[in-house]
Amino acid sequence: MKNLIRLIRPKQWIKNLIVLLPVFFGGALLHPSAIYAGLITALSFSFAASSIYCLNDIIDIEDDKHHPIKCNRPLASGAISIPQGYTLMVLMLILSMASTFLLYDHQLETAGVIAFYWLLNIGYCLKLKQYAIIDVCIVAFGFVLRVLAGGISTSIHLSKWIVLMTFLLMLFLSFAKRRDDVVRMNETGHAPRQNTIRYNLTFINQAITITSSVTLVCYIMYTVSPETIQNFHTDYLYLTSVFVLVGLLRYIQIAVVDKKSGDPTKVILRDRFTQLIVLAFGLAFLFIIYVLR
Incomplete structure (x- = not known):
């Protein structure tokens, strides 16, 4: 169980709190409904990101074995098998899509943005990360999608x-x-x-x-x-x-x-x-x- 948790990297979930930027800059921190919608969206993105982490570690397993730090990752160290990694990847995606239906409004639009983020990162893991400059632009755009999803789910206009x-x-x-x-x-x-x-x-x-x-x-x-x-x-x-x-x-x-x-x-x-x-x-x-x- 410990290695499964390490594979989905819950410590990285903090970065998904960026979906709350529309709430912060929109002056809606005193609106419980906006906070709720933002947190649910952050959770959905966290599950989607964890799904991508699983695929990324599967693809990079050979390179990670020769890395001084990444060699300790669950897949690179052999603590988790590749089939288990794929299973966890699919489970995280299902949880991501399912959690969007906890929103009161704009469930489908929010799920659509997260799905696009997931597909973009699939392309990133499979090929696009091999190209310098394009790789960092995709990472940055992924956070733009987080903010856009935060604005959609909270019904806050983004500047x-x-x-x-x-x-x-x-x-x-x-x-x-x-x-x-x-x-x-x-x-x-x-x-x-x-x-x-x-x-x-x-x-x-x-x-x-x-x-x-x-x-x-x-x-x-x-x-x-x-x-x-x-x-x-x-x-x-x-x-x-x-x-x-x-x-x-x-x-x-x-x-x-x-x-x-x-x-x-x-x-x-x-x-x-x-x-x-x-x-x-x-x-x-x-x-x-x-x-x-």
Whole structure:
């Protein structure tokens, strides 16, 4: 049972809470129905993502056996057989689709977005992840689909800025993750991924700089846009840009100086500085839209 749980990676489910972005930026945190719909959507995406994790580990089983860390994964270590992996993959997909019917509204639309996410990632696992740049774009787009599903299930209109920021931020994190692979390849001479040879530190560092810069600019444009000011009845949201800047700088420090950007989820769960920045940003944002306006 322990190895089955490890295969579906429940620790990674935290990233699916991004479906709550429409609730947060839509000022609906005090609406129980929106919170409920967002959490159910997050759960559905978690099951779908776990299904993909199973397929990914099955396909990468040979490469994982030669990886210093991934060799301990249930399939690579032989703790779970490939047929068991496929069975768990199908079960997770069924749970994902079934859980969408716990929603009060927009069940089919939400299920459709999740199904598209699942099919896209099937293509990613089978072939698309072999192509540099395309691989990180697909990962980032997967999070855009999460946000879109969150907006659909909660009936909250999504600002174009939120969609752009989601894609850019996740592209930034994906490049930072690839940087960890490049560093390992340079140290060991073995490429952790097939497409790692199409990256190098110069390119990755420039990509990280570009995506982080555009993400910050995009967030500032969001805070000063007439749509946002009219929606929240305040023009003070630009002040929260400070936290976004510091958060991006901290993550770049983790990637470039500490060389520990291989798992964004671990960074969020373990790095106290990052946690404080995220908390400070959230509290400042909520204070401005609920108290200052």
